[in-house]
Every structure is written in structure tokens, then in C-alpha cells.
Amino acid sequence: MLNSLRSLLMPDQIRLIRSYLILLAVSGFCEAGTTLLLIPVTQSLMTHAYDRLGSWVSVLTIAVIITCLLRYWQTVRGMRLSVVVLRTVQSRLGQHIVRLPLGWFSGEVSGQVSRCATYGAMGLANALSHLLPALLSDIAVPLLTSGAMMLLDWRLGMVALGGAVGVLIANSRISRAIVKGEAPSHEATVTLNNRVIEFARCQASLRAFCLESATYAPLTQALEAKNAAGQSLLKTTFPKVLISGLSVQFVFAILVGVGLLLTLSGGLGVPRLMAFLVLAARFSSGLAMLGARMGVLGMIRREIERIAAIMNEPTLPEAPRRKNLIAPGAISFRSVDFGFHHGDVVLHDVTFEVTPGSVIGLIGPSGAGKSTLLKLMMRFYDPVKGQILMGGVDLRDLPTDQLMDQIALVSQDVVLFAGSIEDNIRIGNPDASEETWRHAARLARVDALVARRRHGWATQVGEGGCQLSGGERQRIALARALLKNAPILLLDEASSALDALNVAAFQDVVKQLRGKTTIIMITHQLETVMHADHLLTIEAGRIVERGAPADCLTSRGYFDRFCRERRQASGWRLTA
Numbered sequence: 001m002l003n004s005l006r007s008l009l010m011p012d013q014i015r016l017i018r019s020y021l022i023l024l025a026v027s028g029f030c031e032a033g034t035t036l037l038l039i040p041v042t043q044s045l046m047t048h049a050y051d052r053l054g055s056w057v058s059v060l061t062i063a064v065i066i067t068c069l070l071r072y073w074q075t076v077r078g079m080r081l082s083v084v085v086l087r088t089v090q091s092r093l094g095q096h097i098v099r100l101p102l103g104w105f106s107g108e109v110s111g112q113v114s115r116c117a118t119y120g121a122m123g124l125a126n127a128l129s130h131l132l133p134a135l136l137s138d139i140a141v142p143l144l145t146s147g148a149m150m151l152l153d154w155r156l157g158m159v160a161l162g163g164a165v166g167v168l169i170a171n172s173r174i175s176r177a178i179v180k181g182e183a184p185s186h187e188a189t190v191t192l193n194n195r196v197i198e199f200a201r202c203q204a205s206l207r208a209f210c211l212e213s214a215t216y217a218p219l220t221q222a223l224e225a226k227n228a229a230g231q232s233l234l235k236t237t238f239p240k241v242l243i244s245g246l247s248v249q250f251v252f253a254i255l256v257g258v259g260l261l262l263t264l265s266g267g268l269g270v271p272r273l274m275a276f277l278v279l280a281a282r283f284s285s286g287l288a289m290l291g292a293r294m295g296v297l298g299m300i301r302r303e304i305e306r307i308a309a310i311m312n313e314p315t316l317p318e319a320p321r322r323k324n325l326i327a328p329g330a331i332s333f334r335s336v337d338f339g340f341h342h343g344d345v346v347l348h349d350v351t352f353e354v355t356p357g358s359v360i361g362l363i364g365p366s367g368a369g370k371s372t373l374l375k376l377m378m379r380f381y382d383p384v385k386g387q388i389l390m391g392g393v394d395l396r397d398l399p400t401d402q403l404m405d406q407i408a409l410v411s412q413d414v415v416l417f418a419g420s421i422e423d424n425i426r427i428g429n430p431d432a433s434e435e436t437w438r439h440a441a442r443l444a445r446v447d448a449l450v451a452r453r454r455h456g457w458a459t460q461v462g463e464g465g466c467q468l469s470g471g472e473r474q475r476i477a478l479a480r481a482l483l484k485n486a487p488i489l490l491l492d493e494a495s496s497a498l499d500a501l502n503v504a505a506f507q508d509v510v511k512q513l514r515g516k517t518t519i520i521m522i523t524h525q526l527e528t529v530m531h532a533d534h535l536l537t538i539e540a541g542r543i544v545e546r547g548a549p550a551d552c553l554t555s556r557g558y559f560d561r562f563c564r565e566r567r568q569a570s571g572w573r574l575t576a
């Protein structure tokens with residue numbers, strides 16, 4: 001367990017845990033030792049040795065006070081440690097997740113991550129503050145009581161020790177079986193978490209198709225699978241827990257039987273038998289608790305291993321130092337191949353050069369690989385083959401923060417954060433003056449939408465921007481990107497939800513930035529494409545056309561078809 005913890009915590013926290021464990025052991029043994037003092041007290045009472053009784057009661061009182069103080073100290077340390085550990089595990093998990101390649105997120109990981117960050121991390125924190133103190137006390141009690149029995153009569157001590165070893169071996173097997181049996185239940189819980197997240201996220205689509213929680217099959221199936229896994233876990237664990245409990249009772253019965261036999265045969269006096277019975281009761285209750293807690297500890301260990309497995313996922317290699325960019329705003333793709341999964345190829349041998357300040361239109365049919373190309377520019381993934389350079393430096397040699405300084409993005413799925421319109425724009429550059437961010441907002445025509453709102457710039461956008469229309473969200477995202485004022489602006493269908501007036505404003509922005517900012521824009525709008533200096537047409541992951549829009553028209557390829565289809569659709573006339 002400590003080994004798995006090492007990958008989650010800082011070295012000084014591991015040292016704190018070690019010293020805490022020593023404190024727990026001392027406290028546990030003190031507590032168990034205090035119980036043992038009941039023997040001389042009982043014996044003094046039984047033999048009417050009242051002079052010794054007073055001394056033993058005094059010793060017992062001091063031991064109780066020391067135990068209480070140790071318990072208090074250990075509780076305070078345990079609570080502090082658990083808070084620190086919880087915070088550390090959650091923040092390290094967060095820091096690690098943001099450095100993982102985006103490909104990792106294409107699996108169903110949200111349920112697993114949320115379970116690890118909440119249930120798993122809380123389980124670990126609770127184990128430190130509650131489980132471990134109880135566990136160490138449960139270890140100390142059978143050990144010390146069997147030792148004391150040994151002092152009373154070696155035969156009783158041997159029976160107790162033998163019984164304890166037998167029960168512990170049985171319990172460790174039971175605990176391993178329970179942990180193994182818990183795996184399907186864990187999988188079912190993660191799947192259910194994923195389905196619940198999906199159900200909450202996709203409410204609009206589900207309602208449009210009249211799918212409520214009762215009729216949404218993936219959710220009901222996940223619920224049924226979770227119930228079945230829970231019941232199966234109960235069925236397999238219940239007999240084991242029963243056997244564990246019965247085995248302790250069996251040892252207790254044998255101890256009592258041997259004690260009585262020894263007394264009847266004259267080998268053990270009645271005062272000693274009374275003391276022994278007190279010890280045997282404490283011994284078996286400690287043993288029973290130890291068995292139960294071993295199972296819980298096994299589960300916590302599995303949770304720690306699950307968190308450690310995420311922490312051990314390899315991150316994209318990160319360059320250590322910022323580099324001097326040879327040509328800020330320039331982009332080069334050199335013979336780039338890329339696929340999301342081993343063996344599939346989404347982009348083939350992609351080669352092109354973008355000069356700083358130029359406007360590039362990226363066109364092609366749906367699924368051709370246009371957005372993937374932008375994702376590679378932002379190094380969400382590394383190419384399988386070839387090289388991508390930004391500002392003349394290989395992306396793999398640029399630290400993430402320097403790369404992100406170079407790029408502003410307006411994606412097709414605009415993400416706004418719960419907060420005001422102003423907050424969402426200022427994310428682009430929190431240090432920008434009021435004049436600067438308002439200027440960016442004006443360029444993106446956010447001022448027009450703000451003028452219609454009662455709370456103006458302070459209007460709340462809601463979670464994910466749900467209180468705004470798609471076009472309004474796009475205008476805020478554009479303002480945010482303009483405020484960033486990065487050398488490269490990536491526009492992934494950034495004007496798809498805009499009306500004609502706002503598309504014209506969007507095109508004005510492109511015109512104003514030409515020559516100052518490199519713009520790579522994916523668009524299906526003919527009017528917007530025509531503002532590009534240079535087009536790259538992608539079909540099935542290959543660049544099949546390149547050149548100025550007017551030149552591409554004459555090649556009678558995809559762009560020609562694209563223009564004719566758009567003209568037919570809108571009656572728009574184009575003269576080349």
C-alpha cells in the first residue's frame with residue numbers, strides 16, 4: 001500500500017505517514033495494555049487484596065489518562081494528515097490529467113476519473129483518519145491479550161496464539177476473495193457513472209427523441225448491471241463474512257472450554273480463570289474487528305491502485321525550456337501521418353507551409369481530417385510520422401505554455417464557463433485593460449448582444465453558456481480569442497452559427513487581421529472561404545488541392561464542386 005501511495009504523495013508526506021503509523025502503534029498498544037491492567041485489578045478484588053487493589057487502580061487511572069492523551073494527539077494528526085492527503089491526491093490527479101494526451105480521453109474515462117477523485121481519494125483520507133487507528137488497535141489487542149494469557153497459563157496462551165494465526169490466515173484469504181469479487185461491481189459502477197454523466201449532458205437530444213431515464217436503454221441496462229453486480233458481490237461475500245465471524249466465535253469457545261477444563265482439573269485457580277475470561281472476551285472481540293477491517297483495507301488498497309494506475313498513465317513528453325522562435329506565426333507540416341488508434345491512418349503524408357500573417361482556408365468533406373489537423377497544431381496528439389513546426393521549432397521541443405501562447409482557438413463546440421459575459425471574454429487575457437477587451441468585444445460584435453441585456457456585460461451565461469444562443473456563444477469565443485492576440489488564430493467552423501450580419505462582421509475581422517496574425521480557418525461557408533489567401537483541400541486525410549481560391553476553381557476538383565453546390569443552394573453568383 002505504501003508503494004502505491006508513493007506515486008500519489010510527496011516524499012515528506014510519506015514520512016509523515018510513517019511517523020503517524022508509529023504513533024498509531026504506540027497508541028494502540030497503550031490502549032490494549034490498559035485493558036490488561038484489568039487483570040491485576042480483577043485478581044486483587046477476587047483475592048480481597050485491597051491494599052494492592054488501590055495501587056493497581058492508580059496505575060490503571062494513569063494508563064487511561066495517557067491513552068486518552070495519545071488518542072487525542074493521534075486523532076488530531078490523523079484528521080490533519082487526511083485533509084492534506086485528500087488535497088494532494090486530488091490536485092496531483094488533476095495536474096496529471098491535464099498533461100495526458102487527449103487520445104486517453106476518447107475512452108470512457110469520465111466515470112473512472114470522477115470515482116477515483118471522489119470515492120477513491122475520500123476512501124484513502126478516511127483510511128488514514130479512521131481505519132488505520134482502529135486497525136492498529138485491533139492488532140495490538142489480540143497480541144497483548146494472548147501474551148497476557150501466556151503469563152497466566154502457557155497452555156491458554158498457546159491456544160489463543162494458534163487460534164489467532166488460524167483466524168488471520170482465513171481472514172486474509174477471505175479479504176483477497178472479497179477484493180477480487182469487488183472488481184465486476186467496480187466496473188459496473190464506473191459504467192453507470194458514465195451513463196449518468198451522458199444522460200445529464202445529452203438531455204436536449206434525449207428529450208427530442210422522447211427518451212426519459214426509464215426508456216433510455218443504456219442507462220437502464222447500466223443500472224441493472226450495477227444491481228446484478230452488487231447482488232452477486234453480496235452473495236459471494238456474505239458466506240465469507242459469516243465464516244470469518246464464526247471462526248472467531250469458535251476460537252473463543254475453545255478458549256473458554258480449555259480454561260474450564262484446566263480449572264476443573266485443578267490446574268487453574270478461579271481468580272485466574274476470571275481474569276482469563278476477561279482476556280478471552282477482549283481477545284476475541286479484537287480478533288473479530290481485525291478480520292472485518294482487513295476486508296475494508298483490501299478495498300481501500302484497490303482504490304489506491306486505481307488512482308495510481310491513472311497517475312502512471314504516460315503524459316506527452318514535455319520540453320524543459322522555452323525556445324527562441326525563428327519565425328513567429330509560421331507553421332510547417334512535413335510528411336505528417338496520424339491516426340487516433342494504432343493501425344488506423346486519419347492523415348496521410350500531409351505537407352504544407354504557412355507564412356506568418358497569411359489566411360489559410362481549410363476545406364474538405366465531413367470526416368476528411370480538418371479538425372484533426374488543428375488538433376495536431378495544438379499538440380493534443382503527436383504525429384505518428386513526420387514533423388510539425390511552429391515558428392520554426394518542432395512542437396515536441398516547445399513547452400506547452402509557450403505553444404499555447406502562440407495559439408488562439410475558436411472551436412466548433414464553443415465552451416463558455418459559468419460566469420458573466422465579461423468574465424468569459426477576459427479569460428483571453430486577464431491583464432488586458434478595459435479599453436482593450438472592449439475593443440475585442442466590439443470587433444466580434446458582442447457589444448450588440450450585450451446592449452439587449454438588462455445586466456449588460458455582467459449577464460450570466462450559465463453552465464457551458466447554456467443561457468446564450470449558439471451564435472452568441474461563438475461571438476464571445478471569437479472576442480476571447482481576439483483578446484489573446486496570439487500570432488496564430490485557429491478558427492474551426494467559428495462562424496457556422498452566425499447570421500448574415502455577423503458573418504459579415506466575422507469576415508471583417510479576418511480582413512483586419514490579415515498580414516498581422518496567421519489565420520487557419522475551417523469553414524463550409526463559400527463567402528468566408530473566399531477571404532483566404534490560400535486554400536488547402538483535404539479529402540480522406542490527404543491534401544488534394546492547394547493554392548489561391550481563384551486557382552483552385554480552375555482545377556475542377558473539390559473546390560469547384562464545393563462552389564457550385566453552394567451557388568446552387570443560395571443562388572449566390574461568383575465570378576472568378
Ligand SMILES: Nc1ncnc2c1ncn2[C@@H]1O[C@H](COP(=O)(O)OP(=O)(O)OP(=O)(O)O)[C@@H](O)[C@H]1O
Nearest residue numbers: 106340341346364365366367368369370371372373
Ligand atoms: N477522438 C477520436 N477518436 C477516433 N477517431 C476520431 C476521433 N476524432 C475524429 N476521429 C475520426 O477522424 C476522422 C477525421 O475527423 P475530423 O474531426 O478531423 O474530420 P473533419 O474533417 O473535421 O470533419 P467535420 O467537417 O465533419 O468536422 C473521422 O473519420 C473521425 O471519425
